[in-house]
Amino acid sequence: MELTDKRFWKFEAMMLLCGVLLFCLLCSVLICNGAEIDSGSGIILILLFPIFLLYFAICGIPTWLLYNGGSWMKLAGYLYFISSLLVIAPIMTFMYDWNPATANMRPENMPIDEGTFFTDNEFAVIICVGWAMSLIIPVVFTSYLSKRWIIKDNQGHGWIVDSASRAIQGNLQSNVRAIAIGYRYNRLTLKCYLDSLPSEQDKEMLSDIAGEIISDFPPDKIPRTTEICEFSNVPISELDKLDSFIYIRTNEP
The missing domain is CATH 3.30.70 (Alpha-Beta Plaits)
Incomplete structure (x- = not known):
């Protein structure tokens, strides 16, 4: 669809809602896991809020251009793919060690059965999996609402047919x-x-x-x-x- 379509701005509003939902989901997970939010972590959370909003506003642009109508699941698929890719691709490019000789190396003095240590590759995979899972609920919810909103705009089709019958x-x-x-x-x-x-x-x-x-x-x-x-x-x-x-x-x- 085209960026000049007036419904694009309504879709961008839904993308902001997606960012709000993801932020609320993150806060809920932290609270449920007993995380203590002090002044330092509170500032980080406050900074994350506009970052999430901006991120999904950016993701909404290619999603809108790719989506040419159809079910809300198709819209959710485009949004999920793009919002996942823009985070996972840089992590797997710059953080993940693809060299088998140095990948998953642990400190020499650490026992092999020590399970509390994460290598850089393990940490990168955990971030990617966590990000991919956290997107599911916000993306599905906002995609469904977006599609319903778009359909609502197009419900004038019946009136147009009636007008054409008179014309x-x-x-x-x-x-x-x-x-x-x-x-x-x-x-x-x-x-x-x-x-x-x-x-x-x-x-x-x-x-x-x-x-x-x-x-x-x-x-x-x-x-x-x-x-x-x-x-x-x-x-x-x-x-x-x-x-x-x-x-x-x-x-x-």
């Missing part, structure tokens, strides 16, 4: 077989199927229908339109109906 009354010509309508991401698409080659009069007719539909809504509801007239002699069932047909000529096969 075609008295505007159709005898050579019109069917008209399909689509509404995605604030773009209205009208596709007119004719039993003859399209003429300027046919295009003007479809433009008038689109104009009547647009006039029923605020300017930001339908800022973009696509109008298509084409000749077709295939059965109606084989035509692209976009979202739905708003007109089918009587006795069409």
Whole structure:
């Protein structure tokens, strides 16, 4: 989807909520494990809060660009992948020792069965696993809410179909077989199927229908339109109906 879409800022607001949820989750884990929060650790937590907000605001940009509609789980998948990758990739690049000769080395005077010592590689893996697990709840929750919010914005589709049904009354010509309508991401698409080659009069007719539909809504509801007239002699069932047909000529096969 495009960054110029006004819904992007609503999505960014949900990304800020994701950062808040992760921060609350972190505080809950610390409290449940009996961590003592003194002045030093308190300052660190306070600094982490805006960092989390900024981090997810940044993650929201590529997520929005990659997501082109679909289920909320698809949105959650993109967000989870990006928000995980931006932390795990640097850790595995700069902290993890990929040299088998020096990896997992312990101090020489430490017993082999000593389990309280973590090597740099073990510590890096623990951070990555902990980060990946902590993202699940905030990402799933905010992705679901984001999708619901997007769907809510698009519930005007029914009203647009009703408006289109009124707009075609008295505007159709005898050579019109069917008209399909689509509404995605604030773009209205009208596709007119004719039993003859399209003429300027046919295009003007479809433009008038689109104009009547647009006039029923605020300017930001339908800022973009696509109008298509084409000749077709295939059965109606084989035509692209976009979202739905708003007109089918009587006795069409």
